[in-house]
Amino acid sequence: MIDSTKLLSRVLACAMFGLFAVPASVQAEGGWNWFVEPYLWMSDVSADLKVRDRDLEISESFSDVLDKLDLAYQFHFEGVNGQFGFFGDYTYIRLGDKTSQGLLTLDSEMTTWITELAGVYRPSGRFDGIQAFAGLRYLKVDQQMKIKGELELPIEPAPSVRLDESFTDFMIGLRYLGNFSESWFYSLRGDWAGGGTEGTWNLVGSVGWRFPAWENGSLIVGYRYMDMELQDKAQGTRVNMDMTMNGPHLGLGIAF
Numbered sequence: 001m002i003d004s005t006k007l008l009s010r011v012l013a014c015a016m017f018g019l020f021a022v023p024a025s026v027q028a029e030g031g032w033n034w035f036v037e038p039y040l041w042m043s044d045v046s047a048d049l050k051v052r053d054r055d056l057e058i059s060e061s062f063s064d065v066l067d068k069l070d071l072a073y074q075f076h077f078e079g080v081n082g083q084f085g086f087f088g089d090y091t092y093i094r095l096g097d098k099t100s101q102g103l104l105t106l107d108s109e110m111t112t113w114i115t116e117l118a119g120v121y122r123p124s125g126r127f128d129g130i131q132a133f134a135g136l137r138y139l140k141v142d143q144q145m146k147i148k149g150e151l152e153l154p155i156e157p158a159p160s161v162r163l164d165e166s167f168t169d170f171m172i173g174l175r176y177l178g179n180f181s182e183s184w185f186y187s188l189r190g191d192w193a194g195g196g197t198e199g200t201w202n203l204v205g206s207v208g209w210r211f212p213a214w215e216n217g218s219l220i221v222g223y224r225y226m227d228m229e230l231q232d233k234a235q236g237t238r239v240n241m242d243m244t245m246n247g248p249h250l251g252l253g254i255a256f
Contacts, residue, residue: 035078039251041224045095048242078120085120087133113140118171127185128178133171137193137200140166141230141241167196167230183210187222198229208253218253 078087091114118135142164173191180186185208193200206222225246 032079032081033255035080035253035255037076037220037251037253038074039220039249041245041249042247044245044247046244048240080120080122083122083125085122086135087116087118087120089114089116091115109142111142114138116171118173130174130176133173133175133191135171137169137171138166139169139197139200139228139230165230169193169195169197169200173202183212184208185210185218198231200226200228202226204249206249216255218255220251220253221248223248 074089074091076087076089079085091112094111095109115138116135118133120131120133122131123129171191171193173189175187175189177187178185187204187206187208189202189204191202193202202225204222204224206220208218208220211217211219223246225244227242227244230241230243
């Protein structure tokens with residue numbers, strides 16, 4: 001059981017990267033406009049691990065992830081000026097877990113760093129409309145697995161396997177931002193990244209509401225799906241990981 005103070009601190013810390021939309025009402029004519037958004041991604045996490053051709057599955061709901069979250073830091077910022085802009089994002093997450101599957105016990109700890117930096121092109125030069133972006137996504141995964149139990153296998157898996165590797169991908173994508181009204185706006189984003197990883201897909205849809213008494217602020221809700229395929233050798237043992245994160249997100253957008 002998590003006490004209320006610990007739960008609140010984890011919720012405030014769990015501001016994972018996602019889709020970002022600058023409210024049109026605060027964009028000035030000419031000059032740079034800036035935007036930041038802390039938010040909570042209520043994501044389920046599932047991972048398929050293959051160690052020496054042995055499949056291991058991990059599936060956690062958001063409540064389970066929150067219970068096993070050790071530490072998280074996330075921050076997103078964005079700047080736009082006319083047709084051009086850029087965004088950057090940093091995410092740090094550390095999870096600990098222990099699961100049993102039949103005769104197999106898996107004690108694991110996973111630490112993930114994700115950093116994005118991309119340039120944005122807005123053909124219309126305005127808030128709304130289609131936008132293209134391209135840049136880099138840096139991913140570092142430190143996955144330590146301690147495997148225990150008697151298995152009826154020709155080759156026993158290593159009692160301890162650690163995947164500590166970094167991957168740098170080239171990222172390309174599109175997003176579309178529009179207005180339902182003066183108070184409501186929406187955004188859609190899709191991107192693919194590859195090079196260092198076997199491929200990463202990211203899809204996000206969001207709806208935002210501008211606060212009437214605070215034109216620089218907006219409440220943003222939506223849904224995000226992300227799938228990452230990783231492959232590497234850990235201590236001479238080939239490890240394949242397909243990790244999926246998906247769920248609703250809630251954020252506070254601040255423009256200046």
